[in-house]
Amino acid sequence: MEIFIIAVLIITAIVIFLLELFVIPGLSLAGFAAVGCMLYANYYAFTRLGMTGGLVTLAVSVIAGVGSIVWFMRSKTLDKLALKKDIDSKVDRSAEKSVKVGDTGISTTRLAQIGYAEINGNIVEVRSIDGFLDEKTPIVVRRITDGTILVERQTN
Structure with a gap:
């Protein structure tokens, strides 16, 4: 059950972090929630699973966080969200x-x-x-x- 709770916290943190990074503008509550979920997942792992389980969770958290950012940036999802229109109009002077x-x-x-x-x-x-x-x-x-x-x- 502990591993399931840790996995859910890490996945939630990554999803919220990706939303904060690419969808929600500025630093908002979502960013703090993502950091809080990730920190609590690692804290929970160290207290419930011991030093080895905590270090494994920390490594998985870092790899999953960096990997999800790289994957999201290489996927076509970001291209669908990005604006492609150039503004070429000028002010009438x-x-x-x-x-x-x-x-x-x-x-x-x-x-x-x-x-x-x-x-x-x-x-x-x-x-x-x-x-x-x-x-x-x-x-x-x-x-x-x-x-x-x-x-x-x-x-x-």
Whole structure:
């Protein structure tokens, strides 16, 4: 019965670990559960089966863990789960090309460094030189660098 319990714990740990590694994003409860099952299986083996049984269980745990990762990575299962679509679309920057230094406009969102503004009838993404600017603040374009429109509060 002890060997059956140890085998179930190791198999459960490997399945949960593979799910954590390849399906569930990030470090979550599944990862901790897998580590807990594996550690408890080895602890159980050392306490119930003695030193020899514990060392055999430890060796089986390591071989099964590494072997399952290698097998899963070589199997076609991972290919079925992986995304194969390339994104080749680009952001439409035609509105930004019509903006020139000195143009005026009004911020349409709060500029917490970056936000949106209406300049020459186009809504474009802008970056504030002055820091934070509230929505509907009159602005003026001061610089355009690498496609980034830098604006500041318009002074009368």
